Amino acid sequence: MRIFLIFLLSTISLTGMKTSSSDFPTLARSEFVFACMSSNASNRDFMAKCSCAIDEIAKRMTYKEYAQAEAIARLQYGASPREEAYKSVGLSKERMDKLYSAQAASELECF
Amino acid sequence: MSILKKSIVASAALALPFAVSANSKLEKMMKDPNQWVQQSGDYAGHRYSELDQINKSNVGSLKVAWTFSTGVLRGHEGGPLVIGDTMYVHTAIPNIVYALDLNDNQRIIWKYNPVKGGKYPGGETMDRVISVMCCDNVNRGVNYHPNGTIVLHAADTSVIALDAKTGKEKWITTNLHAGTGKYGVSASTGSGQPFIIKDTVGVGCSGAEFGVRCNWTSYDIKSGKRLWRAYSMGPDKDMLVDPNKTTSMLKPIGKDSSLKTWPGDSWKIGGGSIWGFYGYDSKLNTLYYGTGNPSTWNPVVRPGDNKWSMTINARNPDNGMAKWLYQMTPYDEWDYDGVNEMILVDMKVKGKNRQALVHFDRNGFAYTMDRASGELLVAEKYDPAVNWATHVDMKTGRPQVVDRYSTAHQGEDVNTTNICPAALGTKDQQPAAYDRMSGLFMVPTNHVCMDYEPFKVDYVAGNAYVGATLSMYPAPGGTHLGNFIGWDADKGKIVWSNPEPFSVWSGAMATAGGITFYGTLEGYAKAVESKTGKELFSFKTPSGIIGNFMSYTHKGKQYVGILSGVGGWAGIGLAAGLTDPTAGLGAVGAYSALSSHTALGGVLTVFALP
Numbered sequence: 001m002r003i004f005l006i007f008l009l010s011t012i013s014l015t016g017m018k019t020s021s022s023d024f025p026t027l028a029r030s031e032f033v034f035a036c037m038s039s040n041a042s043n044r045d046f047m048a049k050c051s052c053a054i055d056e057i058a059k060r061m062t063y064k065e066y067a068q069a070e071a072i073a074r075l076q077y078g079a080s081p082r083e084e085a086y087k088s089v090g091l092s093k094e095r096m097d098k099l100y101s102a103q104a105a106s107e108l109e110c111f
Numbered sequence: 112m113s114i115l116k117k118s119i120v121a122s123a124a125l126a127l128p129f130a131v132s133a134n135s136k137l138e139k140m141m142k143d144p145n146q147w148v149q150q151s152g153d154y155a156g157h158r159y160s161e162l163d164q165i166n167k168s169n170v171g172s173l174k175v176a177w178t179f180s181t182g183v184l185r186g187h188e189g190g191p192l193v194i195g196d197t198m199y200v201h202t203a204i205p206n207i208v209y210a211l212d213l214n215d216n217q218r219i220i221w222k223y224n225p226v227k228g229g230k231y232p233g234g235e236t237m238d239r240v241i242s243v244m245c246c247d248n249v250n251r252g253v254n255y256h257p258n259g260t261i262v263l264h265a266a267d268t269s270v271i272a273l274d275a276k277t278g279k280e281k282w283i284t285t286n287l288h289a290g291t292g293k294y295g296v297s298a299s300t301g302s303g304q305p306f307i308i309k310d311t312v313g314v315g316c317s318g319a320e321f322g323v324r325c326n327w328t329s330y331d332i333k334s335g336k337r338l339w340r341a342y343s344m345g346p347d348k349d350m351l352v353d354p355n356k357t358t359s360m361l362k363p364i365g366k367d368s369s370l371k372t373w374p375g376d377s378w379k380i381g382g383g384s385i386w387g388f389y390g391y392d393s394k395l396n397t398l399y400y401g402t403g404n405p406s407t408w409n410p411v412v413r414p415g416d417n418k419w420s421m422t423i424n425a426r427n428p429d430n431g432m433a434k435w436l437y438q439m440t441p442y443d444e445w446d447y448d449g450v451n452e453m454i455l456v457d458m459k460v461k462g463k464n465r466q467a468l469v470h471f472d473r474n475g476f477a478y479t480m481d482r483a484s485g486e487l488l489v490a491e492k493y494d495p496a497v498n499w500a501t502h503v504d505m506k507t508g509r510p511q512v513v514d515r516y517s518t519a520h521q522g523e524d525v526n527t528t529n530i531c532p533a534a535l536g537t538k539d540q541q542p543a544a545y546d547r548m549s550g551l552f553m554v555p556t557n558h559v560c561m562d563y564e565p566f567k568v569d570y571v572a573g574n575a576y577v578g579a580t581l582s583m584y585p586a587p588g589g590t591h592l593g594n595f596i597g598w599d600a601d602k603g604k605i606v607w608s609n610p611e612p613f614s615v616w617s618g619a620m621a622t623a624g625g626i627t628f629y630g631t632l633e634g635y636a637k638a639v640e641s642k643t644g645k646e647l648f649s650f651k652t653p654s655g656i657i658g659n660f661m662s663y664t665h666k667g668k669q670y671v672g673i674l675s676g677v678g679g680w681a682g683i684g685l686a687a688g689l690t691d692p693t694a695g696l697g698a699v700g701a702y703s704a705l706s707s708h709t710a711l712g713g714v715l716t717v718f719a720l721p
Contacts, residue, residue, distance in 0.1 A: 025651075068612055071633040071655050074678040094590075 023056040023067065032057075049110050056106035061098050069099040124707035136257040137307065138393060146192045150252045150304045151542065152389040155455040158544035158620045160186040160662040165667035166624030168174075169720060170638045170648045174330055176719035179217055180712055185206060186657055187253065187676035187713035188540070189252025189304065190260075191661040194275065199261055200715055201306070204248040205237055206265045210278060213665045214390055223263075227432075233285030240267045243298040243321055249386070249679060251304045251540070251659070256312070256332050264314045268301040272312075272394030282335035286328055288318055299323045303386035308398060308428040311338060315385025315400065315450075315540065318449060322380035322406045327424075329431060339431035343383025343402040343419055344369045349491060350419065351431040352386035359436045360508045371439075372415040382406035383420040388542045390468070391428065391454035395483055398428040399455070401466060403448035408579035410519040421449040421645075423470060423478075423486060434486030440474050442510060443520040446534035446579075447474035447565060450602035452542040460488045460601050468601045471554055473536025474510065476503055479600045487579060491603030493538075494556055496531040496586035518579070519561045526564040526580075533561035533583040535614065541596075542659060546621035546641040551606055552598040553627040553641060555615035558586045559593075574691070594630055595619075597644055607644035616661025617673070628671060630656025636673055636716065637674045669717060676713025 029051070036050035037043075057066065072092045140146060141153040144161040147280040152158050165173065181187065183202035192199045197220065198211040205226035213218045241248060244266055253263050260281060261306045263271045268288065287299035296319035306313045313329040326342040339582040341351040347367065354366040369378060373472040377661035384403035391398050402424065405417035426433050440447045454469045460479055468482035473499030477491035490503035499517075500510035514520045537559045543554040561583045585592050593611040598604070627641045632655040638648035658674030 061450075067633045067651065071613060071677075074655055111402065 008031060022058040023063045024054070025063065028066070028071045029058070030065065052110035053103075053106040056109045057099070057102040060102035060105060067094055069095040072096055073099075120662075135152075135393075137255075140257065140377060144605060144662075145664040146195065147663045148255050149192070149307075150189055150254060150659070151388050151390075151452070152620070152661070154393065155546065156390045156452050156542065156545075157454065157456070158569060158618060158659070159200075159547050159676065160620060160622040160670045161321070162662055162664065163623040165626070165671065165718075165720060167626050167640050167647060169623065170626050171311045173638070173648055173650070173671070173718045174428075174721050177217060177575050178717065179209075179211065179715040181207065181209070181674075181676070181715065182677075182690055183712045185676065185678065185713075186247030186249040187674040188249040188302075188621070188659070190659040190661045190674060191672055192253065192255055193661070193665075194212070196665065197275070197674075198257070199253055199275075201250055201253050201263065201673075202713060203250060204244065204266050205231075206250050206263060208253055208261065208263055208273065208278070210261075223273055223278045223280075225263065225265045225271055228337060230381045231265060232269040232271065232283045234290055235267045235288065238448045240300060243303075244300050245317060246302070249302055251302060251386070252659075254305050254307050254312070256307050256310075258310075258332065260332060262305040262307065262312050264301045264303060264305040266300055266302065268299055268314070268316060269313055270301075270305060270312065270335065272335060273330065284335045284337070286314055287323075287326075299325070304388065306389050306391070306398075306400075307332065308391050311428065313389075313398070313428070317384050322382070323384065324379055324381050325384040325402070327400060327426070327431070329363055329428065339652065341424075341426065341433070343385070343422070344373065344378045344381040344405075344417070346370060350433065351412075351426070352433045354437070356362040357433040359437055361484060361486055361574070363419065365434065368419045369435075371417045374413060374415065377413055380406055381417065381420060383422075384448070385450060387450035387540050388452035390455045390456055392466070394679060395466070396429070397434060397482070398424075398426045399453035399474075399482065400424050400426075401449040401451060401453065401470065404443050404446045406531060407568055408446055409523065409567060409614065410442060410444040411523045411565060412567065414442070417443065417555065421474075422445065423449065423453070423468070423480070424483065435597070437478075437480065437487065437508060437556060439472050439478065442455070442519070444512075444565075445474075445530060445561075447532075447536055448473065448539075449473065451536075451538060451540060451621055454543065454552070455482055455543050456545055456566075456600070458601065458642060467600070469545070469552060471538045471552075471556075471598075473532070473539060474499070475532045475537040475550075476500075477554075477598060477600065479603070479605065489600065489603045493554065493598055493605060494532065494558060496558060496560065496587070497537060497603075498529075498531045518565050523565055523567060526562050528716055529560055529587070530563055531560040531586055534557040534581055535559055535583070539549055539614075539616070541616050541657070542618040544619040544621040546626060546627060548625060549597075549642045550599075551641065553601055553615060553619040553629070554596045554598050555619055555629055556594045556596060557614040558589070558591060558610075559583050559614065560586050563590045567684050593631075595639070595644070597641070609639065609644050609646070616655075616657040620660035620662060620671075622662060628660040628673070629660070630660070630675065630677060632656070632677065635676055636660075636675075636718070650716075650718070653718045658713075670701045671718045672715060673713050673718075674713055 032054040033050040140148045181202040185203040208223045210220040268286040299316045299318045327337045328340040365593040389400040404421040422438045477493040507665040591610040596608045597606040613632035619628040652675040653674040655677030
């Protein structure tokens with residue numbers, strides 16, 4: 001038990017060190033972890049994996065870029081002209097490519 | 112042509128008699144800045160609040176006062192109303208309406224859902240309506256009549272009058288049936304606001320992608336009885352025009368002005384939808400609205416001007432008769448719907464006092480007209496990227512189309528490239544605001560171009576009738592897809608322009624605090640100085656913003672409200688893709704798991720000073 005606690009604390013402090021170097025608000029990280037756990041499993045194991053993943057993503061892109069990728073992902077639900085404009089070209093492609101490669105890297109690191 | 116119409120008069124609620132005419136009572140309420148009683152703030156569509164507690168010196172410290180989750184995903188356009196101490200909030204499909212008690216921590220007084228047992232009042236299933244609904248299931252909001260009625264224009268085109276106090280149905284009538292496939296009314300949907308004038312409520316219709324023939328229909332507010340209907344195209348009597356009295360460019364339009372401009376009877380599926388934000392001038396007793404694109408998107412099959420698609424309509428709201436019409440884009444080849452908002456401003460134009468109408472069209476031109484006579488005063492590009500026409504000929508009112516960007520000139524199955532703007536228009540429905548202090552118009556815009564390839568399609572009732580393949584991208588020379596601009600409608604010039612990474616798809620609101628609010632697709636609620644465009648405030652809401660800002664006071668304090676909500680919840684897509692790329696967006700299992708934790712969906716964020 002004690003060993004586990006120490007492990008947990010060290011994980012937290014390490015995570016803390018990593019986050020200080022990027023501009024992701026805690027709310028954005030929490031939302032990612034929440035969504036990630038919801039779509040995988042709501043347990044301690046995935047809380048760690050998902051937290052690791054968002055920290056890895058945050059190392060590879062700015063929050064501004066992430067927010068843009070998030071907006072594009074949201075728009076890709078629809079099929080109207082508005083959404084069409086954001087599917088595959090220009091900024092959209094750039095942002096999504098960056099997000100996908102950050103996601104791929106985070107998967108290698110964390111899962 | 113007879114239109115299949117079914118009226119259901121539910122619970123015969125009694126309308127209270129009132130001494131003052133409803134029109135003047137509603138107009139009086141619009142002048143009270145403590146309330147927000149109409150989607151556009153007022154009949155003139157100014158979207159201007161006289162409140163100045165929140166102003167350019169303190170807006171930077173604005174904080175979230177409270178939030179409200181609508182529980183409905185997808186696009187949340189329009190905005191809430193505030194009548195007295197009650198706020199009315201609507202949602203995307205299924206078009207729920209909530210009444211919130213501002214005196215009691217936004218407690219839900221009543222909640223109304225028009226979909227019962229999976230069906231809308233008109234009898235169509237919600238799934239069928241969604242299948243023919245363009246654009247993220249949006250609805251542009253409810254409106255209020257001073258006899259205590261909230262009116263909802265639901266997605267199946269049902270017009271629903273609700274008791275503002277209890278949420279009980281007073282009457283329901285289905286305007287046009289969605290998805291029934293009846294010739295000429297197939298697949299019409301409702302997304303535009305119901306527009307209250309005097310003791311009537313008028314609605315347009317959506318669905319030009321489905322070969323509908325759209326119209327404006329006016330109903331009696333007390334009974335729901337149909338009063339008149341004016342089609343966007345067809346015989347004179349269907350359009351409610353007088354060949355000798357109705358004018359265009361100051362001249363009578365003459366007999367069969369529409370029929371002559373369509374091959375055969377193709378006007379019967381001619382489109383011309385109406386779903387933007389409208390204007391009304393009580394002194395001139397004139398209603399103003401714009402009509403959308405002609406069907407199909409393939410222009411080759413419908414040579415002619417396709418009147419009166421793409422047209423500003425000025426009509427008498429008592430009987431529907433058209434006073435004047437102005438077609439902005441004759442023979443549309445790009446889907447530049449003319450539905451955008453009509454802003455009525457008394458202003459100097461070229462040194463002369465005018466009762467003006469200002470309209471930022473999808474086609475990239477901003478028009479200033481004399482709203483009494485229909486005279487064209489100014490027509491200038493409000494995005495320098497616009498290239499499909501060189502200019503508008505001020506004598507004829509016709510845009511001078513460039514062959515290189517004419518999809519009809521290039522022909523069927525030819526990909527016409529680098530057309531600006533894209534089909535989204537330089538601006539879509541997202542309404543601009545008029546800043547009464549600086550005299551400038553605050554305009555949310557798109558900065559997107561496209562390739563457009565028309566192809567032949569056969570019309571099948573109730574099915575999409577598009578007939579063009581499009582791809583869109585940022586305008587040349589940049590990577591940003593939008594601008595928020597300050598516009599001088601007299602000179603026809605951009606005064607300032609703020610680039611935005613995405614199209615600005617939210618409605619603007621200017622205030623007497625010298626500031627203007629708008630939102631972005633990333634979800635940022637922003638405030639800028641109206642005179643200069645300088646950014647003073649930015650806050651990230653939970654989703655993208657395509658709703659319209661509004662302001663009101665409660666117990667003497669000013670609040671600013673905005674709906675956010677676009678598409679699905681991105682968090683899930685970004686996160687779900689991690690372990691299973693196929694489980695990305697729209698993962699049903701994940702959503703059901705989430706719904707037990709939190710109310711997802713559109714969120715109303717209300718700001719106030721600390």
